[in-house]
Amino acid sequence: MSCEKKLFLRLNNAHFNFVVYKMAKIGRGNMLSILSILILLEFTSCQHSSSTTLGYIATADTAVAGFDSTMIQPEPKKSPLLITKWDSLQKNLITFQVDSINPVDVKLQKRRLKDSLRREFDNKPKHVYLTFDDGPLIGSAAIDSIATAKDIKINAFLVGRHANMSKRLKRDLEKYRSNPLVGCYNHSYTHGMNRFSAFYSNPNTAFADFEKNEVDLALTHKIIRLPGRNIWIYDDVRKIDLQSGSSTADLLYTNGYKIYGWDVEWRIHGLTGKPIQSVGEIYHRIRNFMNNKSSLTPNNVVLLMHDDMFQNKKGQLLLTALIDSLKREDYQFDFIEDYPKRY
Ligand SMILES: [Zn+2]
Incomplete structure (x- = not known):
């Protein structure tokens, strides 16, 4: 799976919740900047994730996921601080239920993510x-x-x-x-x-x-x-x-x-x-x-x-x-x- 797809999946799971939480707390005006930060953070983590980095992991004749579903789960047991963070996040997800009338535009997210990755690639030699x-x-x-x-x-x-x-x-x-x-x-x-x-x-x-x-x-x-x-x-x-x-x-x-x-x-x-x-x-x-x-x-x-x-x-x-x-x-x-x- 390409880094971009992996990021997209991750954004649509744990980080999606996080984004919605942030939206509820600080309003839509700051949504774009939060999303940008997340994309950059994810981009950086992908760069260092393995030797395949931004290349494809492929077997047979199709590209497949090098994606571990455990990656999208928080690890609350490791740190009490993290537990608190995720607990409060869960509570605030109630707000998300109300906000779901206006769901986040997934296509828009995907396009922004692509554009963001493209800008990173454009800074590198071709x-x-x-x-x-x-x-x-x-x-x-x-x-x-x-x-x-x-x-x-x-x-x-x-x-x-x-x-x-x-x-x-x-x-x-x-x-x-x-x-x-x-x-x-x-x-x-x-x-x-x-x-x-x-x-x-x-x-x-x-x-x-x-x-x-x-x-x-x-x-x-x-x-x-x-x-x-x-x-x-x-x-x-x-x-x-x-x-x-x-x-x-x-x-x-x-x-x-x-x-x-x-x-x-x-x-x-x-x-x-x-x-x-x-x-x-x-x-x-x-x-x-x-x-x-x-x-x-x-x-x-x-x-x-x-x-x-x-x-x-x-x-x-x-x-x-x-x-x-x-x-x-x-x-x-x-x-x-x-x-x-x-x-
Ligand atoms: Zn030939």
């Missing part, structure tokens, strides 16, 4: 992870040059088989490998020959394919993106888009790999090889993801692209334009090995 899949391909050399020219970190999920297709591609792979601004990661050796269901139907051979890629390309990080699947498994997160692929992903994870999917995809046209969405569209999608906290981790957005989108000058100019837009917003460009950046 991280974007540019990930390029399927290289080395025609387009990789240009991506490598753009990363250097713009002085930004990028991520290449590599397919070993492509490197063995020509001398040129082998050379382009070496460019990536020798560039300190390019993180090199594992996208399998064969790319499942683009027959993904067949590829994932045997997790052991799929696993061996990733291992071969790691050895052939001398990859140093145990970080993988599955071909054709948007699957995430790392730390306490497990998010699966299609069940076919999940057994392979689990096998990889239990053998020490982290698997990363993506939040936003800059899609490629199947026939022309050109990017489908405009730079403006993709930029706004990234921005919306940051602002709405719909990415897997707040303030972290992973963008998926493919190397062959940037074969020609036109495509390369689009990539440069996107990077310039993100730079203007002071986004930080990070390696996926550092994902997620939490506060």
Whole structure:
């Protein structure tokens, strides 16, 4: 469960009573300030609650609660002072019965809580992870040059088989490998020959394919993106888009790999090889993801692209334009090995 949801639940239980009590005692005029203080207090407590802090705790393919129902209960036995406080609170709840004709607007509370969290996130750096899949391909050399020219970190999920297709591609792979601004990661050796269901139907051979890629390309990080699947498994997160692929992903994870999917995809046209969405569209999608906290981790957005989108000058100019837009917003460009950046 996200921190925000947890806070919301807590506000609607013990703290809800407390807020109502305060309303009865000091009037509605001060309601907003009390609520703000509670939100800030809760926000702080969530920040320190565990290593997952503001990230998601997820199992299976849905996010679930790391929420302990005992958390919403007062602990009156610990301190006599607290007993008094809660006793008087209970008494004042009689006032609440009368006030319930005008119940607190839950939607409004929720929106304020969201806004409050968003303001906190807006004070923190925003991280974007540019990930390029399927290289080395025609387009990789240009991506490598753009990363250097713009002085930004990028991520290449590599397919070993492509490197063995020509001398040129082998050379382009070496460019990536020798560039300190390019993180090199594992996208399998064969790319499942683009027959993904067949590829994932045997997790052991799929696993061996990733291992071969790691050895052939001398990859140093145990970080993988599955071909054709948007699957995430790392730390306490497990998010699966299609069940076919999940057994392979689990096998990889239990053998020490982290698997990363993506939040936003800059899609490629199947026939022309050109990017489908405009730079403006993709930029706004990234921005919306940051602002709405719909990415897997707040303030972290992973963008998926493919190397062959940037074969020609036109495509390369689009990539440069996107990077310039993100730079203007002071986004930080990070390696996926550092994902997620939490506060
Ligand atoms: Zn791929």
